[in-house]
Amino acid sequence: MAYSDKVLDHYNNPRNVGSLDKNDPNVGTGLVGAPECGDVMKLQIKVNPETGIIEDAKFKTFGCGSAIASSSLATELIKGKTIDEAMQLKNTVIVNELSLPPVKIHCSVLAEDAIKAAIEDYKRKAAVHSTAAQSA
Amino acid sequence: MRDFVLCLMAHVHDCWHCGAKDAASLFCRYCNTIQAPTPDYYEFFDLPRRLALDPEDLKNRYYTLSRLLHPDRYTRRSEQERRFSLEASSILNDAYRVLRDPIQRAEYVLREEGFPVGDQRNKDVPPELLEEVFELNMALDELRSGDLEVLPQLELFRRNFLDMLARIDEGLEELFRRHDAAEGDERRKILAEIRSTLNRRRYISNLVQEVDRQLAARNA
Ligand code: FES
Ligand SMILES: [Zn+2]
Numbered sequence: 001m002a003y004s005d006k007v008l009d010h011y012n013n014p015r016n017v018g019s020l021d022k023n024d025p026n027v028g029t030g031l032v033g034a035p036e037c038g039d040v041m042k043l044q045i046k047v048n049p050e051t052g053i054i055e056d057a058k059f060k061t062f063g064c065g066s067a068i069a070s071s072s073l074a075t076e077l078i079k080g081k082t083i084d085e086a087m088q089l090k091n092t093v094i095v096n097e098l099s100l101p102p103v104k105i106h107c108s109v110l111a112e113d114a115i116k117a118a119i120e121d122y123k124r125k126a127a128v129h130s131t132a133a134q135s136a
Numbered sequence: 137m138r139d140f141v142l143c144l145m146a147h148v149h150d151c152w153h154c155g156a157k158d159a160a161s162l163f164c165r166y167c168n169t170i171q172a173p174t175p176d177y178y179e180f181f182d183l184p185r186r187l188a189l190d191p192e193d194l195k196n197r198y199y200t201l202s203r204l205l206h207p208d209r210y211t212r213r214s215e216q217e218r219r220f221s222l223e224a225s226s227i228l229n230d231a232y233r234v235l236r237d238p239i240q241r242a243e244y245v246l247r248e249e250g251f252p253v254g255d256q257r258n259k260d261v262p263p264e265l266l267e268e269v270f271e272l273n274m275a276l277d278e279l280r281s282g283d284l285e286v287l288p289q290l291e292l293f294r295r296n297f298l299d300m301l302a303r304i305d306e307g308l309e310e311l312f313r314r315h316d317a318a319e320g321d322e323r324r325k326i327l328a329e330i331r332s333t334l335n336r337r338r339y340i341s342n343l344v345q346e347v348d349r350q351l352a353a354r355n356a
Pocket of ligand 2: 151152153154155156159164165166167168169
């Protein structure tokens with residue numbers, strides 16, 4: 001099956017590959033797997049606790065070209081957004097942007113799930129942090 | 137009610153040779169003539185449907201039946217008897233291969249009870265393993281790019297996975313015993329548990345194979 005130009009572009013020059021310090025309280029980590037194919041994706045965000053804005057995002061994906069492109073695009077899309085805005089991001093945006101065929105939709109779902117998981121992880125850490133700060 | 141009884145005793149039939157009712161198992165108990173063999177592995181060995189089987193007992197049954205079904209015994213028998221004995225021999229071998237292996241045995245029972253087991257390609261990562269699968273992929277990536285420093289880490293992963301498999305196998309033994317002691321709904325609940333344990337087991341043993349394959353490719 002042929003990949004679209006946009007997929008190839010992200011696949012050949014993935015943006016924001018790498019990792020952030022997962023012990024940093026401002027970093028949220030999302031790690032997800034796709035039941036259909038066994039691909040795994042890790043996506044991390046660094047949030048400014050004052051503004052709630054995602055200042056940095058990194059990913060590492062072991063999977064198909066569409067999954068790599070989806071996560072690459074996802075990091076671009078959420079950078080500079082607030083976590084609430086990023087939480088609204090739907091996989092259909094990725095599908096349209098990358099012209100993914102139906103069999104590759106689950107790859108974009110994986111990216112959406114990874115974003116949500118990263119945000120939830122960040123919120124969990126922030127909550128622990130604030131209760132710890134209060135009781136201190 | 138009558139249908140129910142008939143269906144329960146599906147393998148009880150009249151002897152095709154002497155006509156005796158309830159000739160039952162593989163050999164007629166009146167005239168000792170071979171009967172159409174049942175395709176059910178447990179019935180074939182005349183065993184109750186238990187998951188915990190005594191391997192010695194199974195082996196003895198296998199040898200006894202092999203002797204009774206030996207082709208030499210059928211050279212001068214009728215066409216029909218020769219055909220039954222050939223069919224029975226092939227069922228015997230399949231049944232023994234499956235029942236002697238606890239994993240295949242469990243998969244067989246699951247299938248028979250209507251719990252299809254995930255196929256070989258089942259790729260769904262068990263959630264508690266996501267982290268490890270990710271780290272493993274990282275290490276394999278580095279190995280492929282020629283970094284030999286990850287070798288000890290891969291060896292560690294491998295040992296870890298083998299440990300998990302050993303623990304899973306112990307857990308299975310326990311589940312088998314519980315299954316055999318249970319009935320009805322409870323039994324089905326345990327079967328479902330066995331199925332997910334087997335899927336998890338398969339996933340992990342695929343990981344071990346993957347590590348081995350990559351290490352072998354590295355050494356080649
Ligand atoms: S094929 Fe599964 S994530 Fe792309
Ligand atoms: Zn008879």
